[in-house]
Amino acid sequence: MIDRGGARAPFAILALFLLVYIAPLALRPLSAPDEYRYGEVPREMIASGDWIVPRLNGMPYFEKPVLGYWLIAISILAFGPNAFALRLPSALAAGATAAVIYFLFRRIGRERRDAALAAAAYLTSLLPFVLGVTAILDSVFTFFVTATAAGLFL
Numbered sequence: 001m002i003d004r005g006g007a008r009a010p011f012a013i014l015a016l017f018l019l020v021y022i023a024p025l026a027l028r029p030l031s032a033p034d035e036y037r038y039g040e041v042p043r044e045m046i047a048s049g050d051w052i053v054p055r056l057n058g059m060p061y062f063e064k065p066v067l068g069y070w071l072i073a074i075s076i077l078a079f080g081p082n083a084f085a086l087r088l089p090s091a092l093a094a095g096a097t098a099a100v101i102y103f104l105f106r107r108i109g110r111e112r113r114d115a116a117l118a119a120a121a122y123l124t125s126l127l128p129f130v131l132g133v134t135a136i137l138d139s140v141f142t143f144f145v146t147a148t149a150a151g152l153f154l
Contacts, residue, residue, distance in 0.1 A: 009116030010102065017098065017123060021091040021132050026084035035135040039086045042073035068137035086135035093139040094132030097146045098123050104150045 030036055037056060044055045054061045054069050071089035079085035098119040105115035122128055131139040 006112035006116075009112045013098065013102065013116045013119045013123070016120060017095045020123065020129070021094060022088075025087040025091060025133065026082060028083070030083055030086070031134065035083075035086060038068075038072060038135045038137065039076075039081075042069045042076055043081065045069060045073045046076060064137045065141075068140050071140065072135065083135075087133060090135060090137075090139040091132050093143040094123065094128055097128070097139070097143045100143070100147050100150050104153065107154060 030039065041054045041056050041061055044058075045051050048055070051070065051073070052066070054064075054066055068089070072086060075085040075088045079088065101122050102115045102119040105118045106112065110118075123132075128139070128142070131142065
């Protein structure tokens with residue numbers, strides 16, 4: 001018997017991701033203090049041209065790895081200084097984490113529908129959702145930890 005529903009499962013997950021994570025990124029105001037801070041550091045990188053030393057109010061700021069600030073800065077350069085640009089790297093990292101989960105399930109021999117269900121379970125969980133639609137760097141970190149764990153598992 002052919003599993004026709006399973007063939008559409010990855011597209012359903014992509015639609016869920018776009019609808020829940022990407023579409024509403026610009027709809028709510030930035031939250032203080034985190035989103036302001038994670039927007040200011042890349043803004044200062046762009047303004048100063050110094051992409052090596054992250055700065056907050058002119059002072060070196062090494063609280064998080066610089067890659068997260070680079071991603072936000074690139075997003076700001078691409079889409080302008082707005083809430084959508086600030087939050088996009090976090091949302092894309094959440095989507096990439098779900099993709100890693102999906103492909104891990106497929107690689108270990110699960111059906112498309114099961115893999116999609118695992119990815120959907122991740123995307124609809126509260127903490128990944130909050131981290132994925134907020135301009136903080138935890139979602140990017142989660143992606144790299146998940147990809148590393150999946151690589152080690154395989």
